[in-house]
Amino acid sequence: MSIMRVRWGPQHPVSGQWAFWLDVDGDIVVNMEPDIGYTHRGIEKVAENRTYIQNVPVVERTSVFDAGNIVFGYVQAVEELMGIEIPERAKYIRTIVGEMSRIVSHLYGLGLLAIAVGFETMLMWFINDRELFLDLFEMLTGARITYSFFIPGGVLHDLPQGFYDEAMRRLDYFERRLKDYWKMFFLNRTFITRTRGVGVLKREDAIRLGVVGPNLRASGVEADVRKDEPYAAYDQIDFIIPTEKEGDAYARGGVRFHELEQSVSIIRQALKKIPDGKIRVKVPITPTPPKGEAYSRVETARGEIGYYIISDGSNRPYRVKISAPSFRNLLAMPFLSRNVPMADIPTIYLSLDLIPLDVDR
Amino acid sequence: MNIETIIESLVALFINRPFIEMLIKVLIFPGLMFPLLFVVFAVWFERKLLAKVHLRIGPLHVGPGPLGGIFQLIADALKLLQKEIIVPYNAHKILYNILPLAMPMISLAAMAFIPVAPFPSVGPVDYLVVFYTPYNILVVLALFAIHPFLVIGVGWASGSKYTTMGALRAAYQLLAYEVPVMLSAACVVMVTGSFDLIKIVESQANIWYILLLPIAFLVFFVSMMAELGRRPFDIPHAEQEIVYGWATEFTGVHYVCVMFAEYVNLCVASCLVTLLFLGGWLGPVLPPAAWFLIKFGIVVVFFLMGRGVYPRLRIDQLLNAGWRILIPLALIQIFIILVLAKFAPWILPVTFVGG
Numbered sequence: 001m002s003i004m005r006v007r008w009g010p011q012h013p014v015s016g017q018w019a020f021w022l023d024v025d026g027d028i029v030v031n032m033e034p035d036i037g038y039t040h041r042g043i044e045k046v047a048e049n050r051t052y053i054q055n056v057p058v059v060e061r062t063s064v065f066d067a068g069n070i071v072f073g074y075v076q077a078v079e080e081l082m083g084i085e086i087p088e089r090a091k092y093i094r095t096i097v098g099e100m101s102r103i104v105s106h107l108y109g110l111g112l113l114a115i116a117v118g119f120e121t122m123l124m125w126f127i128n129d130r131e132l133f134l135d136l137f138e139m140l141t142g143a144r145i146t147y148s149f150f151i152p153g154g155v156l157h158d159l160p161q162g163f164y165d166e167a168m169r170r171l172d173y174f175e176r177r178l179k180d181y182w183k184m185f186f187l188n189r190t191f192i193t194r195t196r197g198v199g200v201l202k203r204e205d206a207i208r209l210g211v212v213g214p215n216l217r218a219s220g221v222e223a224d225v226r227k228d229e230p231y232a233a234y235d236q237i238d239f240i241i242p243t244e245k246e247g248d249a250y251a252r253g254g255v256r257f258h259e260l261e262q263s264v265s266i267i268r269q270a271l272k273k274i275p276d277g278k279i280r281v282k283v284p285i286t287p288t289p290p291k292g293e294a295y296s297r298v299e300t301a302r303g304e305i306g307y308y309i310i311s312d313g314s315n316r317p318y319r320v321k322i323s324a325p326s327f328r329n330l331l332a333m334p335f336l337s338r339n340v341p342m343a344d345i346p347t348i349y350l351s352l353d354l355i356p357l358d359v360d361r
Numbered sequence: 362m363n364i365e366t367i368i369e370s371l372v373a374l375f376i377n378r379p380f381i382e383m384l385i386k387v388l389i390f391p392g393l394m395f396p397l398l399f400v401v402f403a404v405w406f407e408r409k410l411l412a413k414v415h416l417r418i419g420p421l422h423v424g425p426g427p428l429g430g431i432f433q434l435i436a437d438a439l440k441l442l443q444k445e446i447i448v449p450y451n452a453h454k455i456l457y458n459i460l461p462l463a464m465p466m467i468s469l470a471a472m473a474f475i476p477v478a479p480f481p482s483v484g485p486v487d488y489l490v491v492f493y494t495p496y497n498i499l500v501v502l503a504l505f506a507i508h509p510f511l512v513i514g515v516g517w518a519s520g521s522k523y524t525t526m527g528a529l530r531a532a533y534q535l536l537a538y539e540v541p542v543m544l545s546a547a548c549v550v551m552v553t554g555s556f557d558l559i560k561i562v563e564s565q566a567n568i569w570y571i572l573l574l575p576i577a578f579l580v581f582f583v584s585m586m587a588e589l590g591r592r593p594f595d596i597p598h599a600e601q602e603i604v605y606g607w608a609t610e611f612t613g614v615h616y617v618c619v620m621f622a623e624y625v626n627l628c629v630a631s632c633l634v635t636l637l638f639l640g641g642w643l644g645p646v647l648p649p650a651a652w653f654l655i656k657f658g659i660v661v662v663f664f665l666m667g668r669g670v671y672p673r674l675r676i677d678q679l680l681n682a683g684w685r686i687l688i689p690l691a692l693i694q695i696f697i698i699l700v701l702a703k704f705a706p707w708i709l710p711v712t713f714v715g716g
Contacts, residue, residue: 013600013601013604014600027530117601120411121415125415193674194673194678344675346601
């Protein structure tokens with residue numbers, strides 16, 4: 001049978017804003033080439049023309065699904081350039097926002113994994129419970145998705161009145177829901193048949209391809225910036241890094257699910273331990289860091305993000321280089337999509353939790 | 362001949378009991394009106410049911426109060442009928458235009474052979490059925506079996522890659538599941554000793570076949586779900602993989618026809634399950650047609666629920682399930698019937714000749 005070349009995207013129900021070229025032999029995909037660049041906005045170049053604080057909403061647009069953690073790395077790099085140490089309370093608030101952002105992003109990612117195998121109910125349930133945390137974001141920051149809450153020097157607002165009780169109430173409810181999810185979703189026989197053994201990424205391949213984040217941990221590598229190089233308040237909080245050995249789509253979903261549980265526990269501990277004090281140190285409205293360079297990395301929901309910033313002593317960065325997690329995970333996609341059935345392509349794609357926005361920047 | 366005699370003869374021709382009965386049968390109950398209303402109601406009910414499962418609200422407008430959204434399908438259909446018919450550049454023009462129109466015709470034709478209840482009449486017992494033949498189960502299953510060929514034709518005639526893939530998947534799936542449908546229907550026919558759906562229902566007066574032949578019911582129900590392409594088996598339409606399968610290129614009238622045919626097929630399949638295994642219109646107190654509609658409704662809910670609770674299977678897993686599980690199960694059921702006929706014939710409603 002001759003090989004048919006199919007274009008999968010960008011106008012396809014689940015492809016997102018990019019395309020794949022699939023070489024299909026019958027129902028088997030023999031080769032796959034990603035075609036990226038549909039959402040390239042030149043964020044790195046835009047960042048060179050704005051001041052350090054104006055850049056916060058710009059870099060947030062790298063991946064709005066995980067707005068908290070994306071900005072986290074940028075503000076840390078700027079603080080390193082300026083030599084600022086932020087107050088303890090700000091560190092805890094940042095930890096809480098970062099973990100809530102991780103939960104929101106993972107719920108979205110798991111919902112998309114469910115839709116890849118045609119499980120609409122799970123998508124709706126996950127999206128529904130995402131509201132719990134979006135409402136908390138609204139309470140804390142005034143915005144639901146793109147809150148631009150972190151600024152060099154600390155955070156914008158203190159925890160509002162009643163936030164502790166409201167957050168605890170929602171976390172209790174969410175933990176009960178997580179038990180249902182495990183039964184409904186991860187113990188569903190059809191879901192297991194569709195995802196077990198699909199897109200197996202072995203430990204050595206994962207390391208060789210430079211995969212990061214939950215995808216790497218699902219292949220049995222215990223790597224997490226929050227433990228390896230603790231930032232913010234993560235060194236004072238007790239949590240574990242969930243890993244799986246299998247490295248298939250089910251394991252990647254499972255790692256995300258267990259990270260949800262860990263995030264809930266981290267938010268609880270942080271809310272209990274949070275010290276009193278100031279929420280930011282005084283930073284001028286247009287900060288001018290001295291000449292130099294800084295690198296900062298944080299663990300986002302999709303994996304490690306790196307910011308490399310060079311300052312030439314002016315009030316604008318000379319260069320901002322973003323090493324985005326989805327771009328690094330993208331390399332695994334053609335590797336895993338060789339000699340698999342056509343029906344497994346969406347499962348592999350969405351189990352890697354790739355976001356075209358993040359790849360193109 | 363004056364005008365009065367003409368009017369009298371016309372009245373005698375049309376205003377008589379057999380003609381009105383025929384009109385009711387053809388146009389209202391098992392005939393045209395029933396599937397049409399079923400489609401409108403089933404689409405609305407599916408949306409509402411899935412919305413409840415999804416923790417959503419579902420359609421609210423275009424309809425009164427709790428029935429909000431019930432006329433949405435009519436509005437959608439009217440809008441789609443006004444749309445331009447786009448024929449793809451690579452398509453086979455004639456087949457592309459004819460085949461989708463043939464689909465609802467064949468589905469409605471199958472509906473015409475299904476008896477739904479005895480007609481309330483004073484004379485000899487009459488049944489609500491458009492065309493009566495003693496071999497009606499064969500006719501219905503044969504009309505059902507035409508659909509895979511129409512689907513393959515549509516997929517090929519559209520001349521697009523995704524429709525070709527969807528058509529091939531549909532061909533694999535529908536042909537594979539034709540066999541268990543036939544085998545499990547054969548179990549019922551063997552026990553009854555007749556191809557007549559009316560006889561099949563009447564032989565269930567003592568015990569429904571869902572209790573007597575549970576394996577055959579299971580095989581028939583699951584295979585029918587696969588034939589209809591409902592959720593765990595909606596592989597030919599798999600939106601996440603091949604856009605909309607063999608129906609990807611359709612717009613306007615063609616799309617309306619394809620969707621209509623799918624829901625009429627659901628109606629036919631639910632009727633078959635009700636008649637073959639659930640005792641059709643038999644039941645105490647209520648009129649027979651009401652019993653039929655109640656059982657029919659329950660079967661439809663089970664067909665629709667699949668979308669709420671199952672992910673989709675992959676085509677190879679589906680074919681494995683069909684060839685390795687369902688067909689052996691149906692054969693086991695046939696074997697059980699034969700053993701019963703030999704050693705315990707009093708269990709079966711009809712004694713085998715020479716058994």
